Amino acid sequence: MAHWAFLIPLVPAATYFVILLFGKRFGERCSYIGIGALGASWVMAAINAYQWIDRREIVRESVEWAQWGSGSIRVGTHVDGLATMMLVVVTSVSLLVHIYSLEYLRGDRRYTHYYAALSLFSASMLMLVIADNTLALLTSWELVGLCSFMLISHWWEDKDNSNAGLKAFITNRVGDVGLIVGIIILYFVAGKTFDIDTINSAALSGTIRHGTLLIAACCLLAAVCSKSGQVPLHIWLPDAMAGPTPVSALIHAATMVVAGVYMVARLYGVFFAGFSIGDGGMNLLALVGGVTMVIGASMAFVQNDIKRVLAYSTISQLGYMVAALGVGAWTGGVFHLFTHAFFKACLFLGAGSLSHACHHTFDMREMGGLRKKMPTTFLTFTIGTLALAGVPPLAGFWSKDEILNGARANDFPIIMVLGFVAAIMTAAYMGRALYLIFFGEYRGHAHPHESPKVMMVPVTILAGLAVVVGLLNAPFADYRFGQWVKFEVEVENLYGAEGAVAEGEAAAAAEGEHAAEGAAAAAEGEHAAEGEAGAEGEAAAEAEGEHAAEGEHVIVHSIAEIKELAPGETVLFEPEEHKFNIGVAGSSVAIGLVGLLIATWIYLLRKAPKNLLLVNPFRALHTLLVQKYYLDKLAVDGIAKGTAGPVADGSYWVNQKIIDGAVNGVGVTTKKYLAPFAYEQLDQFVVDGLYNGLGETTKGLGGAFRKLQNGRIQRYGLWLFFAVAILALVVALLA
Amino acid sequence: MVLNQFLLLSLFLFCTGVYGALVRRNGVLVLMSIELMLNAANLNLVAFSAFYKTEISGQVFALFVIAIAAAEVGVGLAIVLLLYRNLSSADLDRADSMKG
Amino acid sequence: MGPENVVFAVIAAAMVFSAIRVVTTRNIVHAALYLVIVLAGIAAQYILLASEFLAWVQVLIYIGAVLVLFLFGIMLTKAPMRGDNDLDNDQRWPAAVASLFLAGVLGTILIDGYGDVEIAEPEKIVRTGDLGRSIFHDWVIPFEVVSMLLLGALIGAIVIARRD
Structure with missing residues (x-):
C-alpha cells in the first residue's frame, strides 16, 4: 500500500471535484460520496499501517515533475512511521467528523459546499503528511489554510464569521511568508534540493553554517506559530470557533493545527541543528512552546463559551507538543499529537452535541445540570476531560508524562516546571467546564x-479511542506486543548524512557491529546507498552501496547523542524503551488531581468566596485574561488599524501642536525677551517678521504635508517618482 | 549602432509614461501610459541582450514582461470598469475615499 | 551614419512624437491610435536589434490584443470620444518636473556609463528555437510562475469585473 500512498489523498481530492461539479444534482446525497471517499482512504491508511508494522520499511515513490537545464524537481510520497501515524489519525477523525456532520449540518444552506470543502481539506492534509519535499509540503500547507478559511466563514452572512475567517487567513499569511523564506533558504543551503530527507541530512551533517540554519529554523518557526497557534500568532484560533463545530473538531483541534508540529517533526534535523536542541538548557522552540502552554491554559479559565475553552486548551496542548519537540522529546511530542487528536476531537464533538441540544448556544452560563438529560454526552465528555487532564490510564496521561519526562531527562528544567504549571491549570479549567455544564441546575x-x-456514535468511538490509544506507548507494553502497536518503535526516525562514501568505508569496520539491528536499518541502508549512487556513478555505487548499507548506521537511543557524531555518519534514531519515571508520573497525576480538586472546590461545592474573581489581585488578573493579555488588541488595533487612520491623525497632530507650537513659541519667546535689548525697528521688521514668517511657513508646510494625505493616487505617484529620482541621484553620486 | 541610442529612447518613453500616469485623469489613459513604461523597459532588456552577445536572457525576460503586461492590462481594465460602475465615471480624481 | 542609424532615427522620431501625443492629446481614441504607433515602433526597434520573434510577439500581443482591450475599455466606460478639455488633472507642472528630473538623472547616468559603446554586429543570429530552448531550459520555473500569474489575473479580472 505504501507504494500507492498517493491514492490516499487522491480519492478525497477527486470527491471534492465531483461534489463541486455535481453537488446540485446530488443534493444531500453528496455527503455519502464524501463519507465513502473518506472510508476508502481510511481503509487504505489502515492497510498501510498494518504493512508498516509488519515490514517496517520506509517507502519512497517519486516522479519527475519538472526538469530544466541545471536541475529538476521531483514530487513523491514518503511513507514512514510518522506519515503512517498521521494518515491513520487524519482519516479516522475526518471520517468520524463526516458522519457526525450528517446530522449536525442537516438542512444547512450550503450543505454540498460544506462536504466539498471537507473533502478538499482531508485531501490536502493527507497530501501534507506524505509529502516528500518541501514544495509539496508548502502547497498542501496553503491548501489546508484555504480550506480552513472556507470552513470558518461557512456561515459568512454573519459578519463575525467572515471576519473570523479573514483573521485566520491573514494571521496565517504572516507565518506562511516565514515558511516560504525558510524553504528557499533550505533549498540553497542543502544543495539546491527540496527533498526533505536530504535537507535533514545536510542540516545534521554540520556542513551548513549554524547561523544560516538558525535563521532558516526561525523562519519555519514563524510558520509553526501561525499554523499551530503558538504565542504570539495564536490569536486566530479562538476566533476560528465561528465555524461549524465538526470543523472545529477536525481542523482546529485534531488535524490542521498540528500541521506545524508535524512540520517540525518532519524537518527535525533543521530544528535540531538550528536551535542546538541537543545542548539542553533552553532554546527558542522550547520557549515558544512553554510560554504558549501556560498562556493558553490561563486564558481558558475565563471563557464562558465552551468552544473557546476548548480552543485555548488546544493552544495550550499544541504548546506541549512544540515544547516537547523543543526539548528533544521527539517521540513524546508526536505521541501527544496522536493522543490529543482523539480526545480533543471527542471533546469538540461533545460540545457540538451540547449546542445541538441547547438551542445552538455554546454559552456555559446557559447550561448546567445536563448530566441526567444527556448521559452519553456526559460520559464521553468526562472521558475526554480526564484524558486531557492526564488521569491514568487515559490517553493524555501517557503522552504528557513522556513529554515531562523528556524535559527532565534532556535537561530542560524550566520547560518541565512550565509543563507542570500548565498541567494543573488544564485539570482545573476542564473541571470548571465539566461542572458548569453537567452539574448544578439547568x-x-x-x-x-x-x-x-x-x-x-462517532463521539463514543472517539471517547473509546481516547481511553485506549495511550496504551500504545505505555511502558509496560513489551516489545512482542510492541511489534504490533508499540508507538515509539513505529515512529522511528532516521537521518543520514550525505557524502558518506569515504568515511563510510572507514566507519564500516568500526561501526559494523551496529549494523542491521532491525529490518528498518537494512532497508534504510539500501536507501542511503541509492542516494550516493548519483555522486559515484552507477556501477561503482552498487559495490560501495553494499558496504555503506552495512556500515554507516549509528544507532542512538537518545536524540541528544546525535551531536557527538562525526560528519558523514548516518543516524538511526531508535529510542530506548520508554523509561518510566515514577517521580514525574506521580507528580503529574498528583498535579492533575489537585487541579481537578481546585475546580471541584470552586465550581461544584461552591466553597470559594462568591466574588473571588472580583477581589484584587484576582480582578486585575481576570481582566488581563479576559482581554487575552491584550495580544489581540495589539494585533488588530495596534498593527492593523494603527496603520490606517492614526498615521494621518498623528502627522496632523504633530504638525498642529508640535511644529507650529514650537516655532510660534520660539517666535513669541524671542519677541518677549529679545525686545528690550534690540532696536524696535530691528525687532519689529526683522526678528519678529522672521520668526512670524517661519511660523507661517511651517503652518503652510504643515498644510502642504496634510495635503499629502489627499487620497488621490496620482498625487502619491508624483511623490513616489520624485523620491525614485532622488534615490537614483543619491546612488549615482555615491557610486 | 550605439547602445545608448536605444537606452535613451527607452528612457524618453519611460519618462513620458511617468508623466502620463501622473497627469491623466481617465483610468484607461493611465493604463496606456503604464504600457509605455513597460515597453520602455522591454526595449532596454532587448538592447542589452543584443549588446551582450552570448546573453539571450534579455529576450526571454522581455517575453515574460509582455505576458505580465497582458495580465496587468486585463486586471487594470477590470478595476477601471469597477471604478466606472461604482462612481459612474473612470475619473481617478473621484476615487479619493482614502483621504486622510 | 549607416543605414540602420537612419532607420533608427526615423522610427525614433515617430515614436517620440507619438509618445508625447499619447500623454497630451485631448481625445482618448486618438491616444490609443498614437499608442499603436509607439508600439509598432518598438517592434521595429526589436527588428533592428535582431530579435524578430519578439517583434512579432509585440505586434500580435500589443497591437492585436492589448490595444483592442483598451478600445473596449474606452467604450465600456463611455469615455467622451470627441475630445475633452478636462483629461488632465491639476498636477501637470509638478508631474512634468518630476519626469524631467528623472530623465535628467537617468540620462546623465546613461551617458556617463555607456558613452559611445557600440553594439557589435551579431556573429550568430538568435533563432526562435534558441529562445524556446532558453525558456524551457534555463527559465522553466519563471515560465511556470508566469503561467500561474496569467491564470490568476484571468480569474481576478473575472471576479473584479463581473456584476453580482
Missing part, C-alpha cells in the same frame, strides 16, 4: 435532549 431556556445516534 440555567437555559431550551429543552435539552440527547443528540441522535448519528452524532453520538
